[in-house]
Amino acid sequence: MSVLTRDEAQSRAELLDVHRYTIDLDLTTGDETFDSRTVIRFTARSDGDTFVEMKPAELRAVTLDGQPLDPGALDQDRLPLKNLTAGEHELRVDATMRYSRTGEGMHRFTDPTDDETYVYTQLFLDDIQRVFAAFDQPDLKAVFELTVKAPDSWTVLANGITEHLGEGRWRAAATPLISTYLVAVAAGPWHSVRTEHRGLPFAIHCRRSLAPHLDADAEEILDITRACYDRYHEKFEEPYPFDSYDQAFVPEFNAGAMENPGLVTFRDEFVYRSAVTDTERQTRAMVIAHEMAHMWFGDLVTLRWWDDIWLNESFAEYMGYQTLTEATRFTDTWVDFGVARKSWGYDADQRPSTHPVAPEAVDDTAAALLNFDGISYAKGASALRQLVAWMGEKDFLAGINIHFRRHRFGNATLADFIDSLAAATERDVHAWADAWLRTTGVDTLTPVLAAAPDGTRTLTVERDGSRPHRVCVGVYDRDLADAGGLTLRERIDIDIPQSAPQAVGKRPALLLLNDRDLTYAKVRFDAESAGTVRADLAGLPDPLTRAVVWNALRDAVRDGELPPADYLETARAHLPRETDLALVQGVLAFTTAHVVDRYLRPEDRPAALATVSALCRDLIRRTEDGDNPGLRLIAVRHFVRAAAQPDTIAAWLAEGTVPGGPELDPELRWRILSRLAVLGATDEAQIAAELARDPSASGQEGAARCRASLPDPEAKARAWEAMFNGDELSNYLFAATAQGFWHPEQADLVREYVPRYYPDAVAVAARRGPAIAGVVGRDAFPSHAVDAENLGLGQACLRDAGPVTSLRRRLTDELDDLARALRVREA
Numbered sequence: 001m002s003v004l005t006r007d008e009a010q011s012r013a014e015l016l017d018v019h020r021y022t023i024d025l026d027l028t029t030g031d032e033t034f035d036s037r038t039v040i041r042f043t044a045r046s047d048g049d050t051f052v053e054m055k056p057a058e059l060r061a062v063t064l065d066g067q068p069l070d071p072g073a074l075d076q077d078r079l080p081l082k083n084l085t086a087g088e089h090e091l092r093v094d095a096t097m098r099y100s101r102t103g104e105g106m107h108r109f110t111d112p113t114d115d116e117t118y119v120y121t122q123l124f125l126d127d128i129q130r131v132f133a134a135f136d137q138p139d140l141k142a143v144f145e146l147t148v149k150a151p152d153s154w155t156v157l158a159n160g161i162t163e164h165l166g167e168g169r170w171r172a173a174a175t176p177l178i179s180t181y182l183v184a185v186a187a188g189p190w191h192s193v194r195t196e197h198r199g200l201p202f203a204i205h206c207r208r209s210l211a212p213h214l215d216a217d218a219e220e221i222l223d224i225t226r227a228c229y230d231r232y233h234e235k236f237e238e239p240y241p242f243d244s245y246d247q248a249f250v251p252e253f254n255a256g257a258m259e260n261p262g263l264v265t266f267r268d269e270f271v272y273r274s275a276v277t278d279t280e281r282q283t284r285a286m287v288i289a290h291e292m293a294h295m296w297f298g299d300l301v302t303l304r305w306w307d308d309i310w311l312n313e314s315f316a317e318y319m320g321y322q323t324l325t326e327a328t329r330f331t332d333t334w335v336d337f338g339v340a341r342k343s344w345g346y347d348a349d350q351r352p353s354t355h356p357v358a359p360e361a362v363d364d365t366a367a368a369l370l371n372f373d374g375i376s377y378a379k380g381a382s383a384l385r386q387l388v389a390w391m392g393e394k395d396f397l398a399g400i401n402i403h404f405r406r407h408r409f410g411n412a413t414l415a416d417f418i419d420s421l422a423a424a425t426e427r428d429v430h431a432w433a434d435a436w437l438r439t440t441g442v443d444t445l446t447p448v449l450a451a452a453p454d455g456t457r458t459l460t461v462e463r464d465g466s467r468p469h470r471v472c473v474g475v476y477d478r479d480l481a482d483a484g485g486l487t488l489r490e491r492i493d494i495d496i497p498q499s500a501p502q503a504v505g506k507r508p509a510l511l512l513l514n515d516r517d518l519t520y521a522k523v524r525f526d527a528e529s530a531g532t533v534r535a536d537l538a539g540l541p542d543p544l545t546r547a548v549v550w551n552a553l554r555d556a557v558r559d560g561e562l563p564p565a566d567y568l569e570t571a572r573a574h575l576p577r578e579t580d581l582a583l584v585q586g587v588l589a590f591t592t593a594h595v596v597d598r599y600l601r602p603e604d605r606p607a608a609l610a611t612v613s614a615l616c617r618d619l620i621r622r623t624e625d626g627d628n629p630g631l632r633l634i635a636v637r638h639f640v641r642a643a644a645q646p647d648t649i650a651a652w653l654a655e656g657t658v659p660g661g662p663e664l665d666p667e668l669r670w671r672i673l674s675r676l677a678v679l680g681a682t683d684e685a686q687i688a689a690e691l692a693r694d695p696s697a698s699g700q701e702g703a704a705r706c707r708a709s710l711p712d713p714e715a716k717a718r719a720w721e722a723m724f725n726g727d728e729l730s731n732y733l734f735a736a737t738a739q740g741f742w743h744p745e746q747a748d749l750v751r752e753y754v755p756r757y758y759p760d761a762v763a764v765a766a767r768r769g770p771a772i773a774g775v776v777g778r779d780a781f782p783s784h785a786v787d788a789e790n791l792g793l794g795q796a797c798l799r800d801a802g803p804v805t806s807l808r809r810r811l812t813d814e815l816d817d818l819a820r821a822l823r824v825r826e827a
Contacts (some may be wrong), residue, residue, distance in 0.1 A: 005565040054133040056095035093133035103254035105130025113209040118188030139179040184260030233328035259294030274667035277630035290320030304411040306368030314380025338547035339586035345378030358437040382520035399424035458501035469496040473513030485539040543580035560827035564599035576618040612642040647682035670702030676711035701736035708740030738779035758797035765807040777810020
């Protein structure tokens with residue numbers, strides 16, 4: 001498949017002005033394909049040649065200005081348009097397109113619960129070509145008119161308000177000017193909850209089989225939507241730019257959500273059919289806020305080329321967390337960001353694949369796809385948070401509104417964005433952008449305390465890095481009225497680099513750099529503060545402060561400066577007293593997935609699992625009164641994950657409940673059965689019985705995960721065959737099978753598959769495309785095998801096997817994490 005280069009896009013944008021697409025889709029032609037007819041009206045500014053993109057199963061006919069073109073001229077995804085004359089033109093394309101099972105293009109899904117079928121589009125980054133012909137680049141915005149023929153029982157959703165014309169035909173209102181990748185269609189027998197807010201139609205939609213679960217949360221979802229909508233209208237001078245606001249929860253969605261104007265699509269795991277924690281509800285709310293922010297930053301004003309994808313994602317990420325904090329009951333969102341999202345950015349920024357937040361070398365669409373990572377989201381949002389702390393929120397919002405006013409319904413670049421901010425402040429935003437957005441890596445800040453003649457202390461911050469930082473220094477003393485407690489003496493704002501040492505008064509028990517987590521940097525402790533953290537971390541009064549400390553400990557483990565066993569001991573000592581759900585979840589996740597499974601040596605793993613189990617038992621005992629069901633649920637989940645013996649969790653499954661609660665819902669039942677499969681304490685008959693009990697899509701995934709987890713050579717062979725030699729698995733079933741395949745407990749059983757992984761991964765990624773390549777490189781990677789042999793095999797694959805770009809990036813990152821784990825073990 002050809003990729004679009006930046007130079008080609010610039011040349012085409014100089015030649016063409018695209019006015020309008022008229023698209024007619026027929027979704028009634030069968031289970032494998034649909035018909036797509038497109039009329040594109042455009043102007044050529046001068047005589048010249050160009051091309052239009054499409055990926056048809058069959059190209060039936062093409063005409064340009066009424067004259068037929070040869071369908072055989074289609075070369076991969078490009079149809080040449082030669083000898084265009086200056087002036088207006090009309091291109092007509094009649095094609096058959098293929099449905100997707102991988103979440104790309106027009107994805108088709110049949111619900112195993114009730115056999116109802118749904119289709120929806122995911123057209124980012126260049127997958128519009130799988131649905132209709134287009135001049136596919138973000139700066140050729142146009143108006144889109146859409147009609148759809150669908151089965152009679154279906155409802156069709158689109159970017160604009162849809163109207164049923166009868167006999168299965170639907171027409172969507174014409175859009176304003178939007179980019180090609182933002183066009184959206186979702187069709188099927190949706191269950192819908194409709195309302196209106198400020199005169200605008202609002203609605204949420206899901207599969208019929210999920211209707212009771214959506215109805216149970218509908219008011220919460222709509223309340224969040226209304227609150228964010230109102231808060232954005234307080235922040236932004238430009239009103240919401242589209243005619244309606246639909247949110248569709250769709251099956252087998254690859255991302256968290258997609259910001260299609262007027263029709264945001266979400267993965268339907270956000271329709272909770274089992275118990276969840278309040279942090280998980282907060283995550284759903286944040287995604288709602290994030291996607292709504294895109295209506296302005298991304299949809300109203302769109303990047304000119306994919307090098308500025310961070311402008312979309314960093315802004316929406318920052319606004320999602322900040323607006324949720326300001327407008328909803330979720331007032332501690334930055335704690336979850338700090339412990340869960342920010343670490344994603346830190347990790348990505350220390351790999352060889354790192355790139356600036358605003359990279360300059362995004363030469364084509366294949367390279368652009370790789371930048372949807374922790375840097376564009378988490379690091380970029382952290383940089384914006386630091387920018388707001390540095391220039392002030394009032395000036396920041398003034399600059400944003402200048403940007404919207406200057407570029408509404410158009411495209412903009414980083415330079416445009418910085419110019420808009422500079423117009424609202426006297427600070428040198430251009431220099432800030434060069435230091436923060438054009439550089440890579442994570443700065444490290446280390447405190448150095450010196451004694452003054454009067455016995456007080458002064459602080460000098462040593463910086464390993466080059467960025468300026470405005471940070472808050474937390475000064476904490478022991479609480480004389482509360483053994484183990486710490487009390488805040490003061491917070492001091494300083495700029496780094498410093499002009500002079502900062503006086504901090506008498507020697508504190510703990511001095512914490514980046515208290516309030518307003519910058520993006522690793523922080524270290526002085527010796528006395530490190531001892532205080534080990535002894536009294538749980539005594540810190542603020543959860544965001546504790547998040548900064550836990551992140552510092554995490555970074556020290558990954559950098560080989562803190563033994564992983566010491567991190568585990570700190571978690572054992574302090575998590576049983578932790579009250580913030582995001583912190584408990586984040587620390588336990590890092591402890592189990594990294595400390596226990598990768599950083600500790602195999603011979604130390606059984607004792608580490610016992611420690612995690614004991615920690616979780618403490619949390620379970622602490623929540624017996626029922627006052628904190630979310631904390632109890634987290635503890636139960638991680639107890640199951642850490643179980644080294646099947647007896648306790650098998651008894652829970654047989655009884656259908658954890659003693660004292662919770663009762664086992666489908667998610668917990670599958671979680672327990674999966675662990676029992678790893679331990680060899682279940683079989684195919686029990687998995688089949690559980691699937692009969694829960695035949696839903698989630699149940700199908702649970703069964704696939706359990707079957708791949710069985711410690712049986714035949715089960716492993718079947719799972720491998722399904723993943724790498726057959727193309728029937730959907731994106732979600734592939735991921736579930738991969739998640740069940742590798743386990744440290746089964747290292748000997750699956751040893752022969754480690755060398756097979758690399759050639760088979762290269763082949764399936766090339767055959768099935770970027771979405772499956774991502775799953776292959778993430779979920780199917782043998783991360784349990786922390787050894788030099790696995791690392792060598794992977795490095796040889798990168799060097800010699802020619803993996804497709806999307807898989808190469810995944811493998812590069814996974815192998816770097818593997819090398820880091822080896823270094824931690826050897827430290």
